[in-house]
Amino acid sequence: MTSAVETRTLTRRFGKTVALDGIDFSARTSSAHGLVGPLGSGKTTLLRILAALLAPGGGEARVHGLSVSADPLAVRSITGYVPAEFGQYSNMTASEYLIFFAACHGVPSSERDPLARDLLQLVDLGHRGGTPLETLSPGMRRRLSLARALTHDPLVLLLDDPLGGLDPRGRVEVRELIRELRLMGKTILITSRNMGELEGLCDHITLLERGRIVATGEYAALASRLRPHRPMLITFLGESDAALAVAGSNAGVFDARLVADPTLAGAPPLVSEMRLNFDGDYVEASALLNDLLRAGVQVVSFVERADSLEAMFEEVRDGAR
Amino acid sequence: MEPDSAPALPATSRRDRINPLALRELDARMRGGHAAGLLGVLIFVTSGVSLLVYAIAALVSANQGAGASRTVGTGVFYALVGMQLIVAAFAAPALTCGAISGERERRTFDLLRSTALTPWQILLSKLTASLGFSLLILLATLPLFSLAFLLGGIELSQMGMAVCLSVATAILFSVMGLCASCYAGSTVSAVVVTYGAILLILIGSGILLLALTGFLLPLTAGTAAGGRAAAAGESALAQVATLGLMSLSPISAFVASMLNFDNRNDMLRFSFNPGGPVSEPLWPAPFVILTVLYLFAAIVLLFLAARRLSRIDP
Numbered sequence: 001m002t003s004a005v006e007t008r009t010l011t012r013r014f015g016k017t018v019a020l021d022g023i024d025f026s027a028r029t030s031s032a033h034g035l036v037g038p039l040g041s042g043k044t045t046l047l048r049i050l051a052a053l054l055a056p057g058g059g060e061a062r063v064h065g066l067s068v069s070a071d072p073l074a075v076r077s078i079t080g081y082v083p084a085e086f087g088q089y090s091n092m093t094a095s096e097y098l099i100f101f102a103a104c105h106g107v108p109s110s111e112r113d114p115l116a117r118d119l120l121q122l123v124d125l126g127h128r129g130g131t132p133l134e135t136l137s138p139g140m141r142r143r144l145s146l147a148r149a150l151t152h153d154p155l156v157l158l159l160d161d162p163l164g165g166l167d168p169r170g171r172v173e174v175r176e177l178i179r180e181l182r183l184m185g186k187t188i189l190i191t192s193r194n195m196g197e198l199e200g201l202c203d204h205i206t207l208l209e210r211g212r213i214v215a216t217g218e219y220a221a222l223a224s225r226l227r228p229h230r231p232m233l234i235t236f237l238g239e240s241d242a243a244l245a246v247a248g249s250n251a252g253v254f255d256a257r258l259v260a261d262p263t264l265a266g267a268p269p270l271v272s273e274m275r276l277n278f279d280g281d282y283v284e285a286s287a288l289l290n291d292l293l294r295a296g297v298q299v300v301s302f303v304e305r306a307d308s309l310e311a312m313f314e315e316v317r318d319g320a321r
Numbered sequence: 322m323e324p325d326s327a328p329a330l331p332a333t334s335r336r337d338r339i340n341p342l343a344l345r346e347l348d349a350r351m352r353g354g355h356a357a358g359l360l361g362v363l364i365f366v367t368s369g370v371s372l373l374v375y376a377i378a379a380l381v382s383a384n385q386g387a388g389a390s391r392t393v394g395t396g397v398f399y400a401l402v403g404m405q406l407i408v409a410a411f412a413a414p415a416l417t418c419g420a421i422s423g424e425r426e427r428r429t430f431d432l433l434r435s436t437a438l439t440p441w442q443i444l445l446s447k448l449t450a451s452l453g454f455s456l457l458i459l460l461a462t463l464p465l466f467s468l469a470f471l472l473g474g475i476e477l478s479q480m481g482m483a484v485c486l487s488v489a490t491a492i493l494f495s496v497m498g499l500c501a502s503c504y505a506g507s508t509v510s511a512v513v514v515t516y517g518a519i520l521l522i523l524i525g526s527g528i529l530l531l532a533l534t535g536f537l538l539p540l541t542a543g544t545a546a547g548g549r550a551a552a553a554g555e556s557a558l559a560q561v562a563t564l565g566l567m568s569l570s571p572i573s574a575f576v577a578s579m580l581n582f583d584n585r586n587d588m589l590r591f592s593f594n595p596g597g598p599v600s601e602p603l604w605p606a607p608f609v610i611l612t613v614l615y616l617f618a619a620i621v622l623l624f625l626a627a628r629r630l631s632r633i634d635p
Contacts, residue, residue, distance in 0.1 A: 053431050055632070073437070081435045087428035091349065103341030104436035148432070 004029040004156055004187035005050055010059035012045050012211075019045040021211035022059065027204065029155075032178070032188040034198035034219075037208035043191035044084065046208075047158045050189070051081035063156055077105075080149030084161040086141040088133040094120065094144055095129035098151060105152035119147040123177055139170025143177055156187045163197050175201060229254060229277040230285070231305040237298035240272045246295045250288055252280035271300070340442050342433070346450030350416070356454065360461055363412075367404045367462045374400035375468070394472030399579075401465055402483045406571050408458055409491035410523065414498035414515050416451035419508040421499070421630070426508060440630035444623065448499055455491045459484075478588040482578055482608045490571045493615040493622075494519055500626040526569035533563055560593050560604070568610035578608040 003026040010023040020042045027033040035043045048054040049061050052072035061068045068075050092100070098116040107115060120126045123143035128136065136144065142162060149157060162178065163171050178201055181188060192198050198205065199219070206216040215222060236243055240258050247256035256276035278285060289302050350356060378396035382389040421443075424430035433443060463484075469475045498515045505511035567573045581591045590603040604610075 048431075051431075051435055053434055073439075076435050077437060079435070081431065083428065083431055085428045087430075087432045089345075089349075089427065089429060100341060100345055101432065101436060103344075104433065104438050106437045109337050152437075 002029050003027065004031075005033075005061075005063055005189065007046070007050075007061045008059050010046070010049065010056055010061050012042075012049065012054070012057040018211050020049075020057075023211070023213060025206060025213065025216070027187060027189055029187055030182075030185045031204055032182050032190065032202045033204040033206065034195070034202035035189060035191045035206050035208060036193070036195045036198065037191075038193055040210070041208040042211040043208055044160055045211075047081070047160050047189065047191060050075075050156075051079050051158050052076050053081065077152065078155045079158055080152070080154035080156070081158045082142075082145045082149045082160060082162060084164060086138075086145050088141075090134070092133050093130050094125055094133060094136065094140075097133060097144065098147055101148050102151040107151060115151065119150055122150070122180070123147045124173065137170070139166050139173055142166060142170065142174050146174070146177055146181070150181075154186070156189070157181060159188060159190045161191050161193070163192060163194075171197075229279040232276050232278050232285075232303065233305045234274045234276070234292070234302050235300040236272055236274070236292070237300060238270060238272070240274065242295045243272070243274055243292060243297045246288075246291050246297065247274065247276055250291065252278055252284055253288070254279065275305070340438075340446050342438060342443060343446035343449050346446055347453060350450045350454050360458060363408065363458055364461055364465075367401065367465060370404055371397050371400050371465055371468060390472045391474030394469045394474035397472065398466070398469040398475045398479070398483075401462065401469065402487070402575060403572075405459055405462060405483065405487040406490060406575070408462075409455065409487045410494055410519060410571065411516075412458065413452070413455035413491040414494040414519065415512075416454060417447065417495045417498035418502055418511045418515050420447035420451065421502040421626075422505050422508040422511050423502070434630075440627045443630060444499065444503075444626055448495060448623075451499070452492065452495050455495060456488065459487050459491065476582075479579065479582060482582075482588060482606075483575065485612045486571045486575055486608050489612040489615040493619045496619040496622045496626075500622040500629075503626040503629040523570050523572065526566050527573060530563065530566040530570075530573055533559065533566060563593075564591070564604050564607060564610065568607040568614060571611060574607035574611040578606050581606060 005025070005027040007023050007025045010020050010025070011018070012020040019040075023042070023046065025046070035046065037043050045054065049056050049068060050063055052063075052068040052075040056069060063075050064078055066074045066078070089097070089100075095116050098119055099112045102112045102115055103109070117126070117129070120129050123146055125140060125143060125147070128140065133141070133144075146157075146159070146162070149159075159178070162174055166174060178188065178190070182201075188202075190198060190202060195205065195207075203219055204217065205219050205222050207214045234243065244256060244258065247253045254277040256274060259273040259275055278288065280288070285302075289299065292299055292302075374396050375393060378393040379389070382392040419426075421430065424433060438446075466475075466480060470480075494515075497518055498511065501511040501514045501518075502508070505514060567577045577591070578588070582588050585592060587606075589606050589609060591606045592603050
């Protein structure tokens with residue numbers, strides 16, 4: 001499979017601040033690649049360079065073989081850039097917005113109306129074509145922004161924090177839309193500060209910190225390499241001795257410990273929490289749960305810790321420093 | 322909110338050839354009551370000023386007999402041209418100062434740049450819409466000049482000169498605003514830079530002109546001092562400097578061209594000593610120099626603005 005996006009020792013400075021420091025990066029055609037890092041890690045800078053909106057300070061960046069420095073117009077014609085903030089004109093409806101940008105991309109006038117209708121349908125805004133932009137919700141704006149980026153049918157989509165600032169419903173809608181775009185064969189680059197957001201969306205992840213790549217690879221492989229065990233959280237009723245005994249006897253369990261949470265203490269039945277690292281697959285996890293139940297532990301919940309991906313990133317970042 | 326359907330816009334092949342940004346800008350600039358209201362207010366104010374000048378000139382020249390009408394006509398003409406120059410110098414750049422910086426502030430600049438539009442197309446779209454509206458204002462006040470013609474004292478060539486000055490001024494100052502908008506970080510900065518430069522041109526050149534003519538070359542045609550300066554052969558450089566300064570500001574260019582026409586009845590050629598010998602050197606009239614100078618400066622500034630937008634990291 002060929003690389004849709006490729007950078008070689010890409011650097012960029014803003015004054016004395018190093019935004020990108022020799023980035024070697026590539027994303028395969030028709031893949032979804034996540035760029036994860038905290039604020040100031042260089043995600044947006046990398047995306048804007050790939051959109052030919054920002055000049056590289058050094059090194060090289062290519063999109064489908066086209067140099068962003070030498071041929072910015074050609075690069076722009078095959079990329080669709082969605083910035084983190086929604087840029088809008090006043091006195092414009094959602095439909096007019098798409099028709100305007102389709103015209104700016106050179107779409108023939110006879111095709112603009114049907115194209116706008118199709119794109120609005122795609123992003124589930126078919127009923128909002130005549131709605132003024134100012135009255136759209138943040139989630140709707142984000143979806144309209146994605147539709148705008150598709151007006152010229154680009155090969156590569158560059159999405160800057162598409163899920164940021166959205167309510168849960170908006171996130172679900174945008175995630176669904178991104179999955180649809182993946183099915184359409186687009187190469188998608190997504191930035192996020194929250195690695196967990198990209199789970200299930202991206203097959204590749206690159207972790208950035210202070211303009212450098214600290215880890216990159218397939219999502220599952222990267223997760224497995226960086227954290228071979230699963231951080232689990234088990235909540236149960238009653239005393240903790242039996243639970244600790246079961247956990248201690250399981251070869252795949254490390255670092256099992258009870259967590260003192262004052263909000264869980266109180267009148268009987270006593271609620272306890274146990275945190276542990278588990279080195280095993282889902283079948284073995286299921287067996288552990290069965291062992292707990294057989295030992296009489298009244299399990300309330302048995303989950304992989306939600307913050308595990310963020311914790312993983314923190315560990316990687318700390319290791320890179 | 323009630324769900325509504327996408328409005329169907331008429332699609333014609335002619336639209337393919339029109340720059341969509343220019344179309345949108347013109348639409349935004351001209352559509353609605355705002356543009357019509359602004360146009361109406363400006364025409365109303367210009368008419369009011371003309372009538373005021375008419376009344377004052379009529380009172381002052383009441384005892385001039387047959388020449389009174391010409392004096393009043395000239396006065397009204399000066400007032401109308403003054404109003405046009407004010408519009409060209411101050412209203413026209415106001416429409417372009419936020420052209421590019423406003424796009425940045427709305428977060429739409431990157432979206433525009435990521436389309437197939439070239440920097441020149443973006444610039445010319447903005448300029449066309451803004452300048453189009455400024456020229457519309459100038460055009461709308463032209464019928465008021467019929468009052469001056471009716472009263473007499475004004476010739477068509479003088480009218481042509483006034484139109485040249487107004488249009489050249491509107492073009493240059495609009496482009497100045499556009500260029501500042503490309504380079505400035507915000508619309509406020511662009512406004513400050515543009516109007517600072519305009520005031521420098523209008524007031525600075527006037528002060529320099531007064532200083533120069535007061536000390537080096539008495540401007541009054543046919544005066545003993547002017548004659549002496551010419552005779553001594555020391556005035557050529559001073560004349561060039563004076564003419565250059567007169568041609569920097571549309572106000573001084575207009576007044577000098579009017580006075581020259583009154584003395585020589587020649588609109589295109591200018592003399593510092595109209596009563597002198599035939600061999601007296603003739604220069605292009607200040608308004609001609611200004612028009613050429615302003616259009617040249619506008620082209621240079623447009624190139625600078627395009628250069629700025631062409632960089633992929635503005």
